[in-house]
Amino acid sequence: MYKILEKVDYSDDVYMQVIEAPAVAKAAQAGQFIVLRINEEGERIPLTIADFDRDKGTVTIVVQAVGKSTRHLQTLGAGDEIANFIGPLGIPSEIENFGTVVCAGGGVGVAPIYPIARELKKAGNKVISIVAARTRNLLLWEDKMNDVSDEVIVTTDDGSYGRKCLVTEPLKELCETGGVDLIYAIGPGIMMKFCCKTTEPYNVKTLVSLNSIMVDGTGMCGACRVSVGGETRFVCVDGPEFDGHQVNFDELMARQRQYLEQEKIANDLYMECRGDATCLT
């Protein structure tokens, strides 16, 4: 069992948890992910690592509640335990001094980009971060990104905070100005797709971190396969980071919708029974 040491709700459905997992924390590097399972009946959920503390033996995750499992996880707080916490998985981000790097995070995608930005900064890069969200109260970790960036641009779709625009607008401007050596874009599939479309004409390498459906997360099942440059790759062992200009995002997003029907069944059942543990048994 793995203990939750801290839990913070950032909004109604976005939350942060700090999990005690010394072995995972010890080996964790920026860009990697974990797989967790809440209980015996639970499914295995892959989540990108948002932060880790090797000394304290903790790993931080930031989650958006979208279905039964993530809603259930949100009800757990400090002192509660989850059944399994496996990792770190995937290939770590390649960190070196590239020059100037733009880190664009959308929604909860800001969390996994944070350790990458931090390591890039440590390696001597000039880090320009774009922190984007639909609206002000969904905006994450502006302060933490400030700590590890030379410059932070904040955007919201509705203009409730920062610039009123999509993440792609400042990204395009930065590409126009020139001098950008590498771009990281992490967020929902659609956001990454359009970030890559934006940067492609400027020929600036754009890395994305894919969040496909997985079961084991160690290469065994192939559920996470995605077409990259016309070849099938496994996100769990070949990724999760890929050259975004090569990724078939439409296929990725179609594959993410594979279980919508079942997800709805599970979620409806869960919502009906919320707060009543005996309801389902």
Next chain:
Amino acid sequence: MSDVDKNKGEKKVKKTSIPRTPIPEQSPKERAKNFEEVALGYTRDQALIEASRCLQCKKPKCVAGCPVGIDIPAFIQALADDDPAAAIAKLKETTSFPAVCGRVCPQEDQCEKLCILGRKHEPVAIGRLERYAADREAQNGEGARPEKAPKKGKHVGVVGSGPAGVTAAGELAKMGYGVTIYEALHKPGGVLVYGIPEFRLPKTIVQRECEYVESLGVEIKLDYVIGRTMTIDQMLENGHDAVFLANGAGLPSFLNIPGENFNGVYSANEFLTRANLMKAYRFPDYDTPIKVGKRVAVIGGGNVAMDAARTALRLGAEVHLIYRRSMEELPARKEEVHHAQEEGIEFHLLTNPVRIKGDQDGWVEEIEVIKMELGEPDAGGRRRPIPIEGSETMIPIDTVIVAVGTRANPLLTKSTKGLELNKWGNIVADEHTLQTSKEGVFAGGDIVTGAATVILAMGAGKIAARSIGRYLQGQPLLTPEEEEELKAAAEKAGVAAR
């Protein structure tokens, strides 16, 4: 012929005239709708009769056919004496997994194939008797436990809790070594829990066999991905005097035909893992979903293809199995094929998929197949299938399950320096000692051989334990006698080859 001789002859005829005892099974109609075990196991009376058929050969051939060398006549004699406790004790001298082997070993190609009785009659049902002995022990609760050697003060790390890893761990613990198994998944058992379905091998049995190994003093650490959570070098630096790599084959192969990434296309590994390990067949009581639709195509002809097909059937689908060669070359166990046919799986033999067609939303709609004919034998001796031009047809389908084998998982090997791999990415290990190119590291099972059987992996586990024991004692990995034997065998094979 004297009267005495005549009597002797008659007596012999009597023993051999007992027919092989059939095993009670759930009816095909009934079992097609549930995940309960297909074969129900012998009753005490049935086991007594079947055990009495054994000729108790002085030089038993069957033992040579067993990859782990179980003393088959001895355990069967104990059963004939109605002493299942003695039978299980005998079995556990050599195997840690009798309840598993009794169910999933291909006995027809191993021990039972060599049974003398089988030359003129039907062989003794060795597998079913093994299962009976193990199941009786489970019913009685308290199990037999072999004696442990005094503690040797050295520690071995084992990667993977499948048949190879658990066998090696059990053997090493019995020798007196400390053993820790590192398992990547959240349950121990490897392919026995994620791959083989409940109806062929109930998971409570795997759990029990793993608990038995733990009772020998083996520690099983779950959620531990060697190569990620910890590297092999870190294992060697942190208290492990030797390491045994038994992490399995892993990565599923696909066909490399158009349309394989449409929604509704599964690898058999994914489909079976969802159903078995994650219990998706009990969704929504269990959270993991699985989608079968009305019509399922399973590609492949091995045991995994049969398992996937029969699982899809139990989830309510009409199942079409597509295999490119003929029934004769079909690699699955006869018993599995027979069961699958009985349950109503439709076999499309000499048929090969060409492409998968999807709809606008990215879901599988149809699979295009082509008829095949058999040509000249290939390097492996099996006749090569050749497509018959113009014979393409479309089969409407909701789900495709690809069961065409696995390739080596690079996760562990890529993170390890100094470990020699072959061109397919499998670890290179000495055939007789399982020693790898890396000091103190041994490897066995599917990660070395490519996908094979449970019992071969267990055999590798036994060899690994022997080698590691000798390595830790500073002895040569093979005794002079074993060297001689191997040399003689190699010379013999060389002469035969010439």
